[in-house]
Amino acid sequence: MIHLHQLTKRFVKNGSPALDSISVEVLPGRITGLVGPDGAGKTTLLRILAGLLEPTQGTVSAFGRDVVRETLSVRRILGYMPQRFGLYEDLSVMENLSLYAELQGVPQSEQEKRFAGLLRFTGLEAFTSRLAKRLSGGMKQKLGLACALVKMPKLLLLDEPGVGVDPISRRELWRMVRELVTEEVIVIWSTAYLDEAELCDDVLLLNEGKMLFWGKPTELTSRLQNRVVQVRGIRGQERRSKLTELLREPDVMDGVLQGSALRLVLKEGASLPTLDSGTLSRVAPRFEDGFIEILGGMPKGESVLARQMRTVPETCDAVVAARNLCKRFGTFTAVHDNNFEIRRGEIFGLLGPNGAGKSTTFKMLCGLLRPTSGEGFIAGHNLLKSASKARSRLGYMAQKFSLYGDLTVKQNLSFFAGTYGLYFKRRHAAVNNMLEMFDMERYAATSAGLLPLGFKQRLSLACALMHEPDVLFLDEPTSGVDPLTRREFWGHINALVEKGVTVLVTTHFMDEAEYCDRISLIYHGETIAEGTPDALKQQVGTEEMPSPTLEDAFIELIRRSEVHR
Amino acid sequence: MNKTMTRLRQLRALMKKEILQVLRDPSSILIAFVLPLILLFIFGFGLSLDARHxxxxxxxxxxxxxxxxxxxxxxxxxxxxxxxxxxxxxxxxxxxxxxxxxxxxxxxxxxxxxxxxxxxxxxxxxxxxxxxxxxxxxxxxxxxxxxxxxxxxxxxNMEIREVIVTKPRIYFNPELNTRSSLIPASIVLIMAIIGTLLTALVVAREWERGTMEAMLATPVRKSDMIFGKLFPYYILGIGSVTLCTLCGVFLFDVPFRGSVFALFLVSTLFLIVTLGQGYLISTITKNQFLASQIALLTAFVPNYMLSGALFEISSMPVAIRTITYLFPARYFLICMQTIFMAGDVWPLLLSNMFCMLLIAAVLFAATIIKTPKRLE
Structure with a gap:
């Protein structure tokens, strides 16, 4: 059992706390989810539990041992998997395992049997002599888990094991950890994915260091029973404007797109909204809905972008086009004969497991990689022949915050305006326009690195939009942000799309994929399925699984393609 | 008994890991063997204080x-x-x-x-x-x-009147061949860089790759962690000294009048200091780039200027002369020049070794204090 009592951690004296008096009792025999967006304090809490950080105030004990005073004794029963797995890249799978076994003091006589068991468990038997750096993301994650499990810990701490990993690997990891949970073991699984919270037995929901919820996830979702509805039967083109319209209603707390349908969360005691078209049906609430309710619902008001941005002229049918795109690295084919066209004002999603060829396709279409054969077009410009023209029509937002942290918000905007060839008056106007549109005026003189996460997101988007591009490329744009920030972000994107901007997005995040008009599922460099989110779901619908989620579809389609290979 | 066994096995595992990494990542080998050769050639062939032609x-x-x-x-x-x-x-x-x-x-x-x-x-x-x-x-x-x-x-058949005649005789290096004194001095400078760089990079790498976090969460003691890290690089450093000495003696015809044992002893002490210095730097910076910059700056520049390898310490102003006592290269230089050109003059060697030991002790105290058991 873990006791946290009034646990507070400040990194800067008198600064805002990274953890703010957290008190809980975690029970063994269950998986406890530590859930929250980036910067919520998840890693800090895990590190305190592992004795890697000392709390500023409060006490923490695990199985009756004080973590601060009896650190070494706690570490003897601890299995800890840090965010980057803690593997030695130059060591093989077996060498990593045996290193951790020796450090944990696993007796030599037991090692062989233990290793065999762990390798079977993680499916790494065939790769024992492969160096860790040559493993795929999913395999590294499994090896990281195996290293944390080498001494059968009583306390297993997993720091965002699912981050950046595709849904298939994530599901396998959940299955493996489930198997481990016995009467005596405490498992703490930290995650920024709110859908993972529903898989946990108990959830500790953190936001900006504060505990928002502690208990069974169903306790939170049951509060929203009968308050979640799905709207079907709206015409495809209208669904975005319909959503904006419905969100204006005072009774609607939250709303998202789900393929062609809308999903709405109503305020407590609110009656069902009246609709002029479409049908309403009640659906089960999700953990995310609860989180949003705790956060106070979606902020009202729509994206100012909609009013300010110019409408993209209708120049050509396919704003983004890939024709027989191929990329080989040596003998390895990363992308094989990829074809697709994205129409003006369409959101197109590239999905696929790690290493499927998403990033390679993405980079070829940005003009960052030269295709081995085939062509790519942006707004009618051939990427091979007039790359800089093509790129000038393109805005790119990278997955990680890739602006200059030491420059202020205004300096960043000004710099990016310059790189897009805006100078003097036009630059000045563009910068001020962005500051106003994204409501960042009060942060204009703040260093970008010190911004709150949501504002970093806004700034990244603003920098990508400075030159009013026709096409916007988004690389996992909202991984790790809280649901409100994500909704705000997609609110902006929807507004842009209404103005005719074309969007290409790669993501592991199924909620994000639901916003897409069409999705291309890539596996081993080939497109294995393409269509609307609903069409993909329908493809895998069976009697046992009448209404599959997008994640179910993803996994099933990949399984089928495996069978065909 | 059982506890010591566990600790010994932890230590062995740490060293094994380090050795495997050295063997698979060529950068350590480059630093330990190729860099010294390049530097030795530059110093040996390029640097000469003799004026000829x-x-x-x-x-x-x-x-x-x-x-x-x-x-x-x-x-x-x-x-x-x-x-x-x-x-x-x-x-x-x-x-x-x-x-x-x-x-x-x-x-x-x-x-x-x-x-x-x-x-x-x-x-x-x-x-x-x-x-x-x-x-x-x-x-x-x-x-x-x-x-x-x-x-x-x-x-x-004329006579030149000479009142006083000086008949100079030069000890240790009768031909006044500056190379004979420069090669031992070069080895000192090389070892100062190599020793510091070796550990500065590898510890920072563990921080950068996140393996340090995983290490810290295991029940390994921090003194064991430091020792397990330093020992393999100490072996590498000794290999490097050996290589340089062999090159000096056989390639540059520098005399070697002392004993291998004395060489081994002074090198060991000096390496302990420099490896410890590198470890301390990377523990504080936790970043490979920064660590390598600071290592070069703190190991090369002061040792180059203040060890007496190139500039005579006795002709420095008192303030600077006092500072030279803080740098281990000063003591190592005296030892090396003695061993190469004069022989095992134990009283001199021992007093200088004692000074290096003192510096090493201070550095290690700082390293142990600075090496966190936690992440802060």
């Missing part, structure tokens, strides 16, 4: 056989290349153009003065921009003139 413009205003024979004396030495010049003006021009480093003028009345008064004047003009060469050249010219005078005197 210095170009001197000689103006012979006196054309007599005596003056000619003096010219021959200059022309026949290796230390300078005599370039005949027509007059003072053209000689001056050649110095201004950088074609010669000095001008030697034998005036028109040289022979007359010499035969009449037994003394004559010649003029030497040197290039003060190169002070070192200028002084060395002055001594060379004096030496050659003396030798020539003696020769002349013998030929004419």
């Amino acid at each position: 210095v170009k001197v413009a000689v103006v012979l205003e006196d054309r007599s056989p005596t003056a000619q024979s003096l010219y021959q004396a200059f022309a026949s030495t290796d230390y300078m290349d005599a370039l005949p010049a027509a007059d003072r003006k053209s000689a001056e021009n050649s110095m201004i153009n950088g074609q010669s480093r000095a001008i030697l003028v034998v005036p028109g009345d040289f022979t007359r003065q010499l035969s009449r008064q037994h003394r004559a004047k010649i003029q030497l003009l040197t290039d003060g921009a190169e002070t070192n060469t200028a002084t060395i050249l002055e001594n060379y010219v004096l030496g050659i003139v003396q030798k020539w005078l003696a020769h002349q005197a013998r030929g004419q």
Whole structure:
């Protein structure tokens, strides 16, 4: 059992706390989810539990041992998997395992049997002599888990094991950890994915260091029973404007797109909204809905972008086009004969497991990689022949915050305006326009690195939009942000799309994929399925699984393609 | 008993990990064996404080056989290349153009003065921009003139009156071959860089790759962690010293008059200091780039300037001379030069080793304090 009592951690004296008096009792025999967006304090809490950080105030004990005073004794029963797995890249799978076994003091006589068991468990038997750096993301994650499990810990701490990993690997990891949970073991699984919270037995929901919820996830979702509805039967083109319209209603707390349908969360005691078209049906609430309710619902008001941005002229049918795109690295084919066209004002999603060829396709279409054969077009410009023209029509937002942290918000905007060839008056106007549109005026003189996460997101988007591009490329744009920030972000994107901007997005995040008009599922460099989110779901619908989620579809389609290979 | 066994096995596992990493990641091997060779060659072949073949413009205003024979004396030495010049003006021009480093003028009345008064004047003009060469050249010219005078005197059965005669004899390096003292000094500088760089990079790498976090969460003690890290690199460092010494002795013909045991002992102490310094740097910076910059800056620059390898410590101002006591290279240099050129002079070696031991102790205390058991 873990006791946290009034646990507070400040990194800067008198600064805002990274953890703010957290008190809980975690029970063994269950998986406890530590859930929250980036910067919520998840890693800090895990590190305190592992004795890697000392709390500023409060006490923490695990199985009756004080973590601060009896650190070494706690570490003897601890299995800890840090965010980057803690593997030695130059060591093989077996060498990593045996290193951790020796450090944990696993007796030599037991090692062989233990290793065999762990390798079977993680499916790494065939790769024992492969160096860790040559493993795929999913395999590294499994090896990281195996290293944390080498001494059968009583306390297993997993720091965002699912981050950046595709849904298939994530599901396998959940299955493996489930198997481990016995009467005596405490498992703490930290995650920024709110859908993972529903898989946990108990959830500790953190936001900006504060505990928002502690208990069974169903306790939170049951509060929203009968308050979640799905709207079907709206015409495809209208669904975005319909959503904006419905969100204006005072009774609607939250709303998202789900393929062609809308999903709405109503305020407590609110009656069902009246609709002029479409049908309403009640659906089960999700953990995310609860989180949003705790956060106070979606902020009202729509994206100012909609009013300010110019409408993209209708120049050509396919704003983004890939024709027989191929990329080989040596003998390895990363992308094989990829074809697709994205129409003006369409959101197109590239999905696929790690290493499927998403990033390679993405980079070829940005003009960052030269295709081995085939062509790519942006707004009618051939990427091979007039790359800089093509790129000038393109805005790119990278997955990680890739602006200059030491420059202020205004300096960043000004710099990016310059790189897009805006100078003097036009630059000045563009910068001020962005500051106003994204409501960042009060942060204009703040260093970008010190911004709150949501504002970093806004700034990244603003920098990508400075030159009013026709096409916007988004690389996992909202991984790790809280649901409100994500909704705000997609609110902006929807507004842009209404103005005719074309969007290409790669993501592991199924909620994000639901916003897409069409999705291309890539596996081993080939497109294995393409269509609307609903069409993909329908493809895998069976009697046992009448209404599959997008994640179910993803996994099933990949399984089928495996069978065909 | 059981506890010691566990700790020994942890230590063995840590060292095994480190050795495997060294073998698979060529950068450590490059730092330990290739970098020293490159530096040694640069120091050994490129750096020489001897002045040889210095170009001197000689103006012979006196054309007599005596003056000619003096010219021959200059022309026949290796230390300078005599370039005949027509007059003072053209000689001056050649110095201004950088074609010669000095001008030697034998005036028109040289022979007359010499035969009449037994003394004559010649003029030497040197290039003060190169002070070192200028002084060395002055001594060379004096030496050659003396030798020539003696020769002349013998030929004419004349006697040159000398009141006091100094008969210098040079100990340890009779040919005054600067290489013999420079090679041990180079090894000192090389080891200062290598030792610091080796550990500075590897510990920072563990922080960067996140393996340090995983290590810290295991029940390994931090002293074991430090030792397990340092020992493999100590072995690598000793290999590096051996390589440099062998190169010095067999390639550069530097004498080695001390014992291998003494060399091993002083190198061990010096490596403990430098490896510890690197470990401390990377523990504080936790970043490979920063660590390598600081390692180069703190290991190379002060040791280069203040160890006495190139600049005489005794001629430094008192304040700076006091600072030199803080740098281990100073002590290592004395030991190395002693072992190479003089032999095992134990009283000297031991006192210097004691100083290195003191510095090592301070550094390790700092390392242990700075190495966190936690992430902060």
